[in-house]
Structure formats: C-alpha cells, structure tokens
Amino acid sequence: MSRQITVIGGGFAGLTAAISSAEAGATVTLYEAHRTLGGRARTAEGPYHVNEGPHALYNRGPHWSWLKRRDLIKPLAPLPLREAASLRFHHHGALRRLPPLGILKLRARKDAPVDTDFLSWAGSLVGEPTARAAAYYTGVATFHHDPGQLSAAFVQERLRRTTSLPPEAHYIRGGWGELIARMARYALALGVRIETGARVDALPEDRPVIIATHLDSARALLGGGLPPAPGAAAPAVPGGDTPPAPAGTGSLSWSSARTVLIDLAVRTRRGDPFALSGLDFSGWVERFTAQDPSLAPKGEQLIQGQIGIAPHERRADGIARAERLLDAGFPAWRERTTWRRESLAIGRTGAVDPPGTTWRDRPAIDRGNGVYLAGDQVAAPGVLSEVSFTSALEASSLALASSYSPHSFAA
Incomplete structure (x- = not known):
C-alpha cells in the first residue's frame, strides 16, 4: 500500500511537495483554501496580467533544472x-x-x-x-x-x-500563473488529488502532512498541539518586523519585511x-x-x-x-x-536573516509527529522562491521516509 501524504497549500511550495511525493509513489491529496492555486505566484486575469509583486526565476537556482527536466519552464519571455x-x-x-x-x-x-x-x-x-x-x-x-x-x-x-x-533572472511568459498551471496539470497527471476552495482549519489526523503555507497559517493549524521539533526554536530578533510567535507554537516565527x-x-x-x-x-x-x-x-x-x-x-x-x-x-x-x-x-516577502543567524536558525521543516513545513520562511537555503522549493523537496523526502503511526500520536 502506498504512503498517503496530505499537502496543505497550493502555492509553489505545495505543488512542488505534491509532485515530488507523487513521483515517489505516494498517494497525495492537496488542499488549497482559495478557489485558485498559486499563493503569491498567482497572476491576475487580463487585461493586465500582474503578479503579486515583481517575479523572476533565477536560472542558477536548484529549481531551474528540476522544472526543466519536467518540461515545466517554457515558454519563457526573453528580455531583448x-x-x-x-x-x-x-x-x-x-x-x-x-x-x-x-x-x-x-x-x-x-x-x-x-x-x-x-x-x-x-x-x-x-x-x-x-x-x-x-x-x-x-x-x-x-x-x-x-x-x-x-x-x-x-x-x-x-x-x-x-x-x-x-543575468540569472528569467521570466515566465504570461506570468507565474502559467508556471503554476503547468505544475498543476503535471501533478494531476501523476494522480495528485487537488481540492481548491478547501480551507483546513485543524491539523488533519491523516499523516504525514506537509504544511506549505505562510507561517501565520501554520501557527493557526499547529496551535499548541505539537511540541517544537528538536532545534526548531528561532532566536529572538530585536526590532524584527514579524512579532514573536505565541507561546506553545514551536517558535513558528521569523523576521520578514x-x-x-x-x-x-x-x-x-x-x-x-x-x-x-x-x-x-x-x-x-x-x-x-x-x-x-x-x-x-x-x-x-x-x-x-x-x-x-x-x-x-x-x-x-x-x-x-x-x-x-x-x-x-x-x-x-x-x-x-x-x-x-x-x-x-x-510578512509575505520571505525570510530575512539578522546578524548572527542563517537559514539554519529559521523554523525547522520537521515539526515532529509526521508534520512538516515548507515555504519561504523556513530552514532551507536559497534566494527568493528557491527557499520554498528546497524546503518542499526536503519536506517531501522526510514525509516519504516517516515512520509515523497514528497509533503512536497522542493529540
């Protein structure tokens, strides 16, 4: 029987995690609260196809070759x-x-x-x-x-x-929504079940689960129900733009802009x-x-x-x-x-690292008890969307290898 993995969040990180898990043979269900996939990678419908802020894809990042091998990048919009x-x-x-x-x-x-x-x-x-x-x-x-x-x-x-x-920066023709649409089609072809307009308000009992959302949403899901993963506590950031996480949430907080x-x-x-x-x-x-x-x-x-x-x-x-x-x-x-x-x-522009910290100090991907995080403010290397991508692959790998059993979890 194949491993069953739940992914919460249908943005770039969530789709990457779903695809990676399905390619490894897992049965994957992805839940997205909005009616459309994409997260911050959504592109507005015409007449002005705007992304949520400027977007570019860096061709020396780890996601470039991964997307290219799956024929998910082109067509690009070359800059004359x-x-x-x-x-x-x-x-x-x-x-x-x-x-x-x-x-x-x-x-x-x-x-x-x-x-x-x-x-x-x-x-x-x-x-x-x-x-x-x-x-x-x-x-x-x-x-x-x-x-x-x-x-x-x-x-x-x-x-x-x-x-x-x-220059490393390249552009998806039609906006990043086109990349998301191609990733969604690819995921569906692998058998991933995608449910949009499906808000998840409580941590699912079905594990492993990959939470590929903004940290605020992850905090709301986890609440005080899980202990922090070993080494997951983020250091206090004086003057940071993101407020400290509430007590008992496993330090699901980091500075952003x-x-x-x-x-x-x-x-x-x-x-x-x-x-x-x-x-x-x-x-x-x-x-x-x-x-x-x-x-x-x-x-x-x-x-x-x-x-x-x-x-x-x-x-x-x-x-x-x-x-x-x-x-x-x-x-x-x-x-x-x-x-x-x-x-x-x-707080929607990725992580920023104050002096004395690196990406390793951000909230850990492995939260314990079959729960994993992916996104642009967690403990993964890279620039811009590369953090979401790298954390998604790591979360998928950990979920696939998880020995979690629902009988061993005390809620």
Missing part, C-alpha cells in the same frame, strides 16, 4: 538585449547608467561574515556611502527597507546573485527603461512588458514595483518613494496611466 541595456539606477537623486564601481568589489567577496551587519562589513571595504547603495540595491531580492542592518552573509549572497553576468507593491499600466512611450533600481532607498520598479508584451493590451506597458518600508512607516511613505523612481525614469507617467493598483505586503 536593447531592453536589458536600459536598466537604470537612481542614485543621489539622479538617474544613472551604472552603479558605484565599489558594488562590483563587494559582489566578488566570498568572506562576508554571518555575525556582522552588511553595512558595517561592506563599509569597512568600500566606504559607507557605497556600502549603503549596495545594500539598497539588494532590496530587489530582500524586500527589506534597510538591508544594511541584516547579516552580511545573507545580503552579500543576494548581491552576488542579482548582479551576476549574464513590509513592502508596498505598486502596479501601473501606462501608454507606451519610446525610451522608457526596462527597470529602475533605487540606490538612495530600497526600491525597484520594472516594466514587465519589456520582455512579455502579452501582459498588457497593445499600446500599453505594465510596470510593477516594490518598495520596502520600516515597521513604523505608512503605505503612503512607500508610495511616495515609488513615485520618486517613476518621476525619474518614466516621463509623464501620470498623464499616461490607464490603470493603477497599490497594496501592502506584511
């Missing part, structure tokens, strides 16, 4: 060379073609310490102004309002990955940049129709941006900074705007 060359930087209040050269010196280093903040470490090498610009640049991969205060090792890895040549998301459709104008990176503050806006014109109606361009804001700041503060970038790089964008959407993402 002329568009790639139109990347600009907003530094000292002006638009620039190149970032400070000291950033290249920092990206080449391989000795960034874990226990020192990035600004202190980088400042000792290239000076505080350049170090701060480098930190803000990594806002595209950290989403944090002040990446300089995070672990130097954490930020430097993201600096290296986001400045690599040729607060981010303002802005989506715009504007009438097409020659000369608009492909993307604009903020070096005076953490922020990034990108014209996604540069590589994929199908995301907006003909004659319009789709721009998406994210701006990190501090715990005490308002959404309006982030919007004001986003508009500073738009003013600098997209002339007359207000007069050209045909559609606009704004939102605030709290």
Whole structure:
C-alpha cells in the first residue's frame, strides 16, 4: 500500500511537495483554501496580467533544472538585449547608467561574515556611502527597507546573485500563473488529488502532512498541539518586523519585511527603461512588458514595483518613494496611466536573516509527529522562491521516509 501524504497549500511550495511525493509513489491529496492555486505566484486575469509583486526565476537556482527536466519552464519571455541595456539606477537623486564601481568589489567577496551587519562589513571595504547603495540595491531580492542592518552573509549572497553576468533572472511568459498551471496539470497527471476552495482549519489526523503555507497559517493549524521539533526554536530578533510567535507554537516565527507593491499600466512611450533600481532607498520598479508584451493590451506597458518600508512607516511613505523612481525614469507617467493598483505586503516577502543567524536558525521543516513545513520562511537555503522549493523537496523526502503511526500520536 502506498504512503498517503496530505499537502496543505497550493502555492509553489505545495505543488512542488505534491509532485515530488507523487513521483515517489505516494498517494497525495492537496488542499488549497482559495478557489485558485498559486499563493503569491498567482497572476491576475487580463487585461493586465500582474503578479503579486515583481517575479523572476533565477536560472542558477536548484529549481531551474528540476522544472526543466519536467518540461515545466517554457515558454519563457526573453528580455531583448536593447531592453536589458536600459536598466537604470537612481542614485543621489539622479538617474544613472551604472552603479558605484565599489558594488562590483563587494559582489566578488566570498568572506562576508554571518555575525556582522552588511553595512558595517561592506563599509569597512568600500566606504559607507557605497556600502549603503549596495545594500539598497539588494532590496530587489530582500524586500527589506534597510538591508544594511541584516547579516552580511545573507545580503552579500543576494548581491552576488542579482548582479551576476549574464543575468540569472528569467521570466515566465504570461506570468507565474502559467508556471503554476503547468505544475498543476503535471501533478494531476501523476494522480495528485487537488481540492481548491478547501480551507483546513485543524491539523488533519491523516499523516504525514506537509504544511506549505505562510507561517501565520501554520501557527493557526499547529496551535499548541505539537511540541517544537528538536532545534526548531528561532532566536529572538530585536526590532524584527514579524512579532514573536505565541507561546506553545514551536517558535513558528521569523523576521520578514513590509513592502508596498505598486502596479501601473501606462501608454507606451519610446525610451522608457526596462527597470529602475533605487540606490538612495530600497526600491525597484520594472516594466514587465519589456520582455512579455502579452501582459498588457497593445499600446500599453505594465510596470510593477516594490518598495520596502520600516515597521513604523505608512503605505503612503512607500508610495511616495515609488513615485520618486517613476518621476525619474518614466516621463509623464501620470498623464499616461490607464490603470493603477497599490497594496501592502506584511510578512509575505520571505525570510530575512539578522546578524548572527542563517537559514539554519529559521523554523525547522520537521515539526515532529509526521508534520512538516515548507515555504519561504523556513530552514532551507536559497534566494527568493528557491527557499520554498528546497524546503518542499526536503519536506517531501522526510514525509516519504516517516515512520509515523497514528497509533503512536497522542493529540
């Protein structure tokens, strides 16, 4: 009789875990609370095919070859060379073609310490102004309002990955929803039973179970019913954006970021940049129709941006900074705007590691008693969606090897 595995959450992590488990011969049921799969990887239906914040797939990550072997990546939306060359930087209040050269010196280093903040470490090498610009640049991969205060090792890895040549970032034609749809079809073909609109409010008795949700939802499911897994306690994070977990939940908490998301459709104008990176503050806006014109109606361009804001700041503060970038790089964008959407993402942008911590210190995947976590804030390595992917594979592997028996579990 095949192993039965339950997956809660139908985003990128949940689908990865379901596919991996089914390929190994397990009988898998996946529950998704929303009517559609995808989580933060959902893409809105037309006429503007927007993701929940800017999305890209890094081709040197572990998920690239896994998806490629299963023919789940293509078609991609290649970025034309002329568009790639139109990347600009907003530094000292002006638009620039190149970032400070000291950033290249920092990206080449391989000795960034874990226990020192990035600004202190980088400042000792290239000076505080350049170090701060480098930190803000990594806002595209950290989403944090002040990446300089995070672990130097954490930020430097993201600096290296986001400045690599040729660029690692690639784009799914039609938006990430297309990738999710392909993964869902693949899962169904493997025999995975997918139930959407199926909210799970209590931890299922059927085990093993993989919880592939935001940590807040995982806390609600686990409550005080499970002891923390060995080594699972996350350290206290002074000043972190995510509040401490309630007592008895097994330290299901970790620092994340607060981010303002802005989506715009504007009438097409020659000369608009492909993307604009903020070096005076953490922020990034990108014209996604540069590589994929199908995301907006003909004659319009789709721009998406994210701006990190501090715990005490308002959404309006982030919007004001986003508009500073738009003013600098997209002339007359207000007069050209045909559609606009704004939102605030709290704790939904992945983990950030303060000084003295690494991914190993985040909430453990193995929670004991046949329960496993997957997602972008748990103990798994990688950048951006790679954390969800890696944790999902680990959760699947542990679930498949689990010796859990319902008769040995005392609720």
